[in-house]
Amino acid sequence: EVQLVESGGGLVKPGGSLRLSCAASGFTFSNAWMSWVRQAPGKGLEWVGRIKSKTDGGTTDYAAPVKGRFTISRDDSKNTLYLQMNSLKTEDTAVYYCTTDVVGAGVYYFDYWGQGTLVTVSS
Amino acid sequence: SYELTQPLSVSVALGQTARITCGGNNIGSKNVHWYQQKPGQAPVLVIYRDSNRPSGIPERFSGSNSGNTATLTISRAQAGDEADYYCQVWDSSTDVVFGGGTKLTVL
Numbered sequence: 001e002v003q004l005v006e007s008g009g010g011l012v013k014p015g016g017s018l019r020l021s022c023a024a025s026g027f028t029f030s031n032a033w034m035s036w037v038r039q040a041p042g043k044g045l046e047w048v049g050r051i052k053s054k055t056d057g058g059t060t061d062y063a064a065p066v067k068g069r070f071t072i073s074r075d076d077s078k079n080t081l082y083l084q085m086n087s088l089k090t091e092d093t094a095v096y097y098c099t100t101d102v103v104g105a106g107v108y109y110f111d112y113w114g115q116g117t118l119v120t121v122s123s
Numbered sequence: 124s125y126e127l128t129q130p131l132s133v134s135v136a137l138g139q140t141a142r143i144t145c146g147g148n149n150i151g152s153k154n155v156h157w158y159q160q161k162p163g164q165a166p167v168l169v170i171y172r173d174s175n176r177p178s179g180i181p182e183r184f185s186g187s188n189s190g191n192t193a194t195l196t197i198s199r200a201q202a203g204d205e206a207d208y209y210c211q212v213w214d215s216s217t218d219v220v221f222g223g224g225t226k227l228t229v230l
Contacts (some may be wrong), residue, residue, distance in 0.1 A: 035219075037166075045158070045166065045209050047219035061218065097165055106211035107172060109156040113165040 002026040002112045009117030016088050016121070022081040022098030022114055028052065030076040033101040034084050034097050035110060038094035046094075048072075050101060051081070065091075088121045095119075125214035127222035134228045141197040145210030145224045148191060153212045155193040157186060160224075161206045169208075170195060197227070205229050 008020040022034070031054070036048040049062035053074045060072050071084040081098050095118050099110035128146040135141035145155060155173050158166040167175040168177050170186040173193065183198045197204055 044224040045160075045211075045221045047221065063218070102171070106155045108214065108219060109154075109168065109171050109211060110158075110166075111168050111171070111177065113167070115165050 002100065004100070004112060004114030006096065006098055006117040007112045009096065009119045011120045011122065012088055014088060014090055014121055015123050017084070017086045018088065018119060019086075020083040020085070020096055020098075020117055020119070022083075024079045024081065024098075024100075027100065029074075029079040033103055034072075034074065034081045035099045035101050036072060036081075037097045037099055037113075038108065039097070039116075040091070040094045043094075048083070048096070085119070088119075090121050093119060093121045124208045125212070125217040125220050127210055127212065127220055129208075129210060129222040129225045131223075132226045132228065134230055135197070135200045136230050137202065138199055141200050141204070141229075143195045143197075143208050143210075143227065145193040145195070145222050146191055147212065147220075149195075150191055150212065152191050153188075153214070155186065155188045155194045155210045158209045158211065159204075159206045160209065166209065189214055200227075200229050202229050 003025045005023045035050040044060050049072050051060045069087045073082045095116040097116045098114045100112040157170040159169045160166040163177050173188040174186040185196045195201050197228050207224045209224045
């Protein structure tokens with residue numbers, strides 16, 4: 001059974017930093033492309049960014065609102081995905097979900113989601 | 124950038140058929156995926172690649188995609204189908220795109 005468990009959320013002041021973790025099990029983590037998707041309170045879903053598997057280059061891509069401030073990384077030895085968030089803004093307040101990604105020619109979707117962790121950016 | 128448009132809300136009588144649309148420029152040329160999100164829960168994939176159901180998703184859920192509109196159809200709607208529904212595509216210039224979401228109410 002695929003399990004994704006996020007942790008690390010909390011209250012942080014504007015300009016601060018936070019690191020989220022996502023512990024994965026039930027699948028071969030090292031082969032997986034992974035993403036972070038967020039949801040501001042009462043709002044819709046917003047893709048944050050992805051990291052490819054190392055065999056596919058291990059590179060990252062980010063949505064424009066977080067590019068240059070957020071960094072996604074992975075530790076395949078620990079089956080764990082990370083999201084380092086710096087220079088946080090109030091508009092980054094959201095529940096952050098990690099996902100497993102399905103990728104193909106012109107195809108990209110999220111087949112499993114964690115339960116999410118809440119990040120609140122407020123003074 | 125590519126955008127997806129969904130109605131804010133859709134209502135359906137218990138046992139009837141609900142249709143939730145997702146509009147986008149020539150969306151019929153893209154692969155559309157749908158997620159269900161119940162209050163306080165994480166999203167769940169209910170349709171992928173326009174019309175395919177993951178295992179465990181009831182046959183009552185179906186999808187279609189043509190022209191500028193993709194549609195999620197829920198037959199014989201149940202109270203447990205009340206949720207927010209999001210469509211999603213991948214676009215070569217915009218990357219991952221989600222629709223704004225539709226709140227389904229079962230009356």
